[in-house]
Amino acid sequence: MLNRAKLLAKKKKSLKVVPLTPEQKRREAAQKLALRQQNRQQLAMHSRWKPGYFGSSDRLLLLQTEELMAEMVSPRVESTLHKVVHRLKQQLGKPYVWGGQTPSQGFDCSGLIYYVYNQLLSRKLPRTANGMFQDRGLKHVPKEALRRGDLIFFQIKSRDKADHVGVYLGEGQFIEAPRTGLNIRISQFEDDYWQDHYLGAKRVITEESVL
Template structure:
């Protein structure tokens, strides 16, 4: 019996001596692993969201949505006019020291009220004009296939939307008593801007004001339809006046 107990003690002693020590992971290492896994999950989620956004189709605005936007712009302009009336002595600063830029700086505040129907027509006209960008100037041209001269471009963009057709020439439009004359500081998108380049007392060039001091034009032979800066010295030196076409009474 004593030999049996002695053998049992020897077995237990050898097991403790030769057994491999158990290593325990420190708590900090486990936390780092969990944080890394969390970051990977967040990264994968961001990738999935990005893919989902790419799959969303960009739907163009419907006419009703554009009219709603126009109404919102109208309300915003009305609020701006109220603010301007409350501060009648306020004057905006100069742009680079040039007083000629001052009228264009306040156009959004001084603009007349525009109905949603007129706003929609302005949108159509400007969209139609911008589709012709890059096409050649052609004297006498008035179609996309031919090319355009300055007044031909105006006729093409406007006449289908007006109850009364415009005169064919730039000076004819400028002299048309039924078109409302507007000051430069009151320019709105869609207004015609006239220039006297080769003659002193009549309009021999016309473009369409786009807002933000820009207008679109068919310039001259050898050049393409383009957007120009009304505030440039050249155009200010030759500026003759402006007329408003798009009113409630004029559009179809």
């Protein structure tokens, strides 16, 4: 009887759950929608975000919050990256020409990058692939952290310097001006040939570097 009395007293003291009113429900739904839209805007700036992944893939959910924030870029940088990729793809099919650095001439590997990037940067890039690779003003990027717009360097014929460069496009692809007799093209970075000759990567488009 004593235990029963204690339980009854405890039950009387417990707060009753009051159902939300229709107005409270509408307010709560509006707050959730606003938060969801804010999250989507932040994720849209993520270098690995693509429409359609939500609900069908947990690819981004695997990222830790710190990693997600580290890879996010500002709208200004994202806009510049979009311009870079667009201008690079405009040159697809143009012929490789040693020393070329304009659409009318054709391009060699570094000439293509020199032409596209230097229109958008506050500080001009060197003209040669090895000059770009040795440029101390450009940040080295680990292979696993590559993002769209990064320069990737290779040793094709030389053993002590970079003699080829392309631009990483994401999803394991990069754009390059390959060699005499071939045209500017998109290649697969994961192919054994490129992995065997890979030297390193540099990040060019940053908040500080764009005009």
